[in-house]
Amino acid sequence: MTGKKVTAVQINAPSTNTGSVAIDADPTNGYELFGPSGKVTLNPGMSITIGYQGAASAHAAVAAGAKRIRIVGTADDVVEFIAVCT
Numbered sequence: 001m002t003g004k005k006v007t008a009v010q011i012n013a014p015s016t017n018t019g020s021v022a023i024d025a026d027p028t029n030g031y032e033l034f035g036p037s038g039k040v041t042l043n044p045g046m047s048i049t050i051g052y053q054g055a056a057s058a059h060a061a062v063a064a065g066a067k068r069i070r071i072v073g074t075a076d077d078v079v080e081f082i083a084v085c086t
Helices: none
Strands: 006-012 021-025 039-042 047-051 069-072 080-085
Antiparallel strands (some): 006 080, 021 069
16 A cells, blocks of 8 residues: 555444544554554444545555554454555
């Protein structure tokens, strides 16, 4: 995805998760998917879908030094992560 711009994202936390899952930019080489201080927390069974209008100019491209997204939950929690890039 390096060099591409994220124009839409969908994140699903299955209802089988035992706790919440937090998604934000990784502290090392993080990609600010939700903005400079953005963070999303999904409880079991929750989903979020985001489409970025004007994404070509408003959102930074994925780069070698800015490409990591941190996903934190308990040991058995999972997410389904779909990104659309241009």
